[in-house]
Amino acid sequence: MEETMTQPTKVAGFGRTLKSEEMVISMGPQHPSTHGVLRLELVVDGEIVVDVIPHIGYLHRCFEKHCEHMTNYQQVIPYADRMDYVAAMSNEFGYVVACEKLLKIKVPERVEYIRVIMAEFSRIVSHLIAIGTYGMDIGAFTPFLYCMRDRERVLDIFEQTCGARLLYNYMWIGGLSHDVPGNFSGKVKDFCRYFRPKIRELNDLLSYNKIFIKRTANVGVLPADVALNYAVSGPVLRGSGVAWDLRKNDPYSVYDRFDFEIPVGKGLKGTVGDCWDRYMVRIHEMEQSVNIIEQAVDKLPAGDVASAIPKRIRPDAGDVYVRTETPKGELGYYIVSDGTATPFRVKVKSPCFVNLSALPAMCRGAMIADIVAVLGSIDIVLGEVDR
Amino acid sequence: MTAQEIVDSLKARFGDAVLEAKVDAFPDPWVKIAPASLREVCLFLRDDGGMLFDVLMCLSGMDYRGGKLGVVYHIDSTSKRHRIVLKTEVSEADPRVSSVESVWKTANWHEREAFDMYGVIFDGHPDLRRILMPDDWQGFPLRKDYQVPEFYNGMKVPY
Amino acid sequence: MKEFLLDLLHNEPLVYTLMAIVPLVWVVPFALFAVWWERKISAHMQDRLGPMRTGGYHGWAQTIADILKLIQKEDIIPSAADKKLFILAPYLVFAGSYAAYAAIPFSAAYVGSGINIGLFYIISISSLVVVGLLMAGWASNNKWSLFGALRSAAQIVSYEIPVALAILAVVMVTGSFDLQEINRQQSGWFWNWFLFQKFPFLFVGSLIYFVASLAEVNRTPFDIPEAESELVAGYHTEYGGMRFALLFLSEYANMFAVSAIATTLFLGGWNSPFGDWLAGPFWGVFWFLTKGMAFIFVQMWLRWTLPRLRVDQLMYVGWKVLIPFAFVVVIGVGFWVMALR
Numbered sequence A: 001m002e003e004t005m006t007q008p009t010k011v012a013g014f015g016r017t018l019k020s021e022e023m024v025i026s027m028g029p030q031h032p033s034t035h036g037v038l039r040l041e042l043v044v045d046g047e048i049v050v051d052v053i054p055h056i057g058y059l060h061r062c063f064e065k066h067c068e069h070m071t072n073y074q075q076v077i078p079y080a081d082r083m084d085y086v087a088a089m090s091n092e093f094g095y096v097v098a099c100e101k102l103l104k105i106k107v108p109e110r111v112e113y114i115r116v117i118m119a120e121f122s123r124i125v126s127h128l129i130a131i132g133t134y135g136m137d138i139g140a141f142t143p144f145l146y147c148m149r150d151r152e153r154v155l156d157i158f159e160q161t162c163g164a165r166l167l168y169n170y171m172w173i174g175g176l177s178h179d180v181p182g183n184f185s186g187k188v189k190d191f192c193r194y195f196r197p198k199i200r201e202l203n204d205l206l207s208y209n210k211i212f213i214k215r216t217a218n219v220g221v222l223p224a225d226v227a228l229n230y231a232v233s234g235p236v237l238r239g240s241g242v243a244w245d246l247r248k249n250d251p252y253s254v255y256d257r258f259d260f261e262i263p264v265g266k267g268l269k270g271t272v273g274d275c276w277d278r279y280m281v282r283i284h285e286m287e288q289s290v291n292i293i294e295q296a297v298d299k300l301p302a303g304d305v306a307s308a309i310p311k312r313i314r315p316d317a318g319d320v321y322v323r324t325e326t327p328k329g330e331l332g333y334y335i336v337s338d339g340t341a342t343p344f345r346v347k348v349k350s351p352c353f354v355n356l357s358a359l360p361a362m363c364r365g366a367m368i369a370d371i372v373a374v375l376g377s378i379d380i381v382l383g384e385v386d387r
Numbered sequence B: 001m002t003a004q005e006i007v008d009s010l011k012a013r014f015g016d017a018v019l020e021a022k023v024d025a026f027p028d029p030w031v032k033i034a035p036a037s038l039r040e041v042c043l044f045l046r047d048d049g050g051m052l053f054d055v056l057m058c059l060s061g062m063d064y065r066g067g068k069l070g071v072v073y074h075i076d077s078t079s080k081r082h083r084i085v086l087k088t089e090v091s092e093a094d095p096r097v098s099s100v101e102s103v104w105k106t107a108n109w110h111e112r113e114a115f116d117m118y119g120v121i122f123d124g125h126p127d128l129r130r131i132l133m134p135d136d137w138q139g140f141p142l143r144k145d146y147q148v149p150e151f152y153n154g155m156k157v158p159y
Numbered sequence C: 001m002k003e004f005l006l007d008l009l010h011n012e013p014l015v016y017t018l019m020a021i022v023p024l025v026w027v028v029p030f031a032l033f034a035v036w037w038e039r040k041i042s043a044h045m046q047d048r049l050g051p052m053r054t055g056g057y058h059g060w061a062q063t064i065a066d067i068l069k070l071i072q073k074e075d076i077i078p079s080a081a082d083k084k085l086f087i088l089a090p091y092l093v094f095a096g097s098y099a100a101y102a103a104i105p106f107s108a109a110y111v112g113s114g115i116n117i118g119l120f121y122i123i124s125i126s127s128l129v130v131v132g133l134l135m136a137g138w139a140s141n142n143k144w145s146l147f148g149a150l151r152s153a154a155q156i157v158s159y160e161i162p163v164a165l166a167i168l169a170v171v172m173v174t175g176s177f178d179l180q181e182i183n184r185q186q187s188g189w190f191w192n193w194f195l196f197q198k199f200p201f202l203f204v205g206s207l208i209y210f211v212a213s214l215a216e217v218n219r220t221p222f223d224i225p226e227a228e229s230e231l232v233a234g235y236h237t238e239y240g241g242m243r244f245a246l247l248f249l250s251e252y253a254n255m256f257a258v259s260a261i262a263t264t265l266f267l268g269g270w271n272s273p274f275g276d277w278l279a280g281p282f283w284g285v286f287w288f289l290t291k292g293m294a295f296i297f298v299q300m301w302l303r304w305t306l307p308r309l310r311v312d313q314l315m316y317v318g319w320k321v322l323i324p325f326a327f328v329v330v331i332g333v334g335f336w337v338m339a340l341r
Helices: A063-067 A073-081 A088-103 A109-138 A142-162 A184-207 A210-216 A224-229 A235-239 A275-298 A351-357 A368-378 A382-386 B003-017 B035-047 B107-118 C002-009 C012-045 C062-071 C083-103 C118-125 C128-139 C143-174 C179-185 C201-216 C241-266 C281-303 C311-340
Strands: A023-027 A039-045 A048-055 A318-326 A329-337 A345-349 B018-022 B030-033 B055-063 B068-076 B083-091 B096-098 B121-123
Touching (some): A088 A318, A088 A329, A109 A142, A109 A184, A109 A275, A109 A318, A142 A184, A184 A275, A210 A368, A224 A235, A318 B055, A329 A351, A329 B055, A329 B068, A345 B055, B003 B018, B003 B030, B003 B035, B030 B035, B035 B068, B035 B083, B035 B096, B055 B107, B107 B121, C002 C012, C012 C083, C012 C241, C012 C281, C062 C241, C083 C128, C083 C241, C118 C143, C128 C241, C143 C241, C143 C311, C179 C241, C241 C281
Parallel strands (some): B030 B083
Antiparallel strands (some): A023 A039, A318 A329, B018 B030
């Protein structure tokens, strides 16, 4: 069928008839602001961007093909980690919840609570990177290092729990690989006490800075109906004013037992759905994550984290689609089983892939500096976009 | 609406475009639609007052072995809180499916990926070209019978 | 100093050469020091340490090591670049920044060239930097460098107007372009400094000058020409090795030149803030350099605190905010001076 590959009808920069004042410039795969290997082809008229064409695939590591050659469903988990390498716990969470639904396994309560704590920590960690690098894109270099410093504290907790700082292989189908270390609740509460004032510090330094607001308010506006049509999710969707969070609207694990709010963009500094709204949603989400962590660690039940891990994983033939709320948005795993120990198909619907597809819709009439601002506010991780 | 009601409503309106339905499938009930009529069905599902499926959650290409490809659509309604799975099947010889890009814009990139990985051709897609693989790649990587090419532009592929 | 050397050596060309070398002796070690200082300041503001090892105590030899590394690098010129312009550009940028030192008095006894249109000369010669930047951006044959160079040219040219207007206000008060004369008129205690004279006009004028001079030297929040996050490195993307070192050092030279002018015009130059106590030709150098470094510290402080303005917002600030205020300052000072006559 290769010969009948359709000819592209509306082609990127090459083949496009440029008007004489337009220039095609490549925000190429290597660029300090594209958060990874992403190529944005910009057709610019002076400083105004007429069109943005993203080219992805530079970090495609064939996750889905690998899954079809695993000998075991558990072997997929280290690969799942590496998709969104910034918040690896969330990827694992989504996959194991999907597999447990397929296998009809019920995990112990302790496992559920620890998973929620780890997922919320990974939300904090991911948002710290998003906020820090966003500040750096806008030109404020210092908040990035403050965010890294706070992130190190969380990574210390991860390291004490499972031995790894960035890519964990911690959540297994049916349980966890290690139980939490001694004095876990003390360490977690220390962190929560330490972290709340840091969010205030970030607000003082970056969020309400006049120049930052000038650069991000009214830039990259994404209306709510366009957002839903593009199926964006996560802070991008909530920044556009849609109060949709899977932890409340389609709860999984034990999220329905916790009391937290869903921050939504209200257009306080500009229009609803601009970059500042998306950024502030992330700041507020960090605060809410700290709330959830404190509640979870208070109610942490006793138990064995490895008791429900199955010895042999051989699900019945069938398929399942489970979505979880990762820091980037709605991560969906569509797992098809044919009755053997090897997955037949694992399709990952990654939130960054979908959010990035909405980039051209957000960039109408922007300037080059705004493209950087919008891209930073979407918060993409190329590992997840390309899988 | 329950899955049975959705299926009945579709059958009533589209008749033989609805090829098969398994409402009691665990965990997600699914409906199989004829590939050529997908756009009309999806437009109805999005716009009808009782359905209001406004979000296409996931679009996956599939290779069912034996020369059969497929596409699986998971759609969801934020207002009505119901979801349904649509499936289609095509043969490798004529893998044409009508595109739902005009219904949900998010399908633009998802369909490009299904084309890239499986070779499913979406009729009516404005810009169907490869997305993850390089533009001049030969072959469709996620098919079950895919052989990794020896060389790509002079570079050895398997290492 | 000129008469002293003439008496000693009786050789005019030699004396003039020596006088010209003095700023160079200051500028180059200062640039090396400023790079280290910036790294240390930025590090401590960012809750880290900065260079610690090179040379022992707090990495003081770090910049020397960096310069040695840059000197011995391979000189790479992109094959499609405009060779002559590419090579010439860093020299122009350095020359434009350095030539301004000729008319800046470091102390009562030393000024490179005591011309009576000192300020006028300084403003004009430092515009040479724009030509150098444009050359660097164009000759690199790189679209991103071109963007950086064009933005830089627009920015520097636009912000020269508030700078010139702020300087004009001071010139109206002193009645002379000669920088030594301006220094002499600020002698005495610190309330004689022009910062506090004709209040609030010259105070506002000094703020305008300070903000506009940030734009002149491409420092954040006006560092769009070298905006690392957007343009990779702007106009000096394609430069490596010693050429880059020259561009980099001339940025710091420019920073100090601008700070030196600010100190001379508004902070009393080489005058001691305590009248006659701690005054004298050598103390003058100390006071001058200290005040200049204080300005540089504030410039660095701002760089690591504030985000960057977008280019149209920057133009807006220059044309629609600074220039009207600068006009008000000039008119206010003008009326004040006339009323005193």
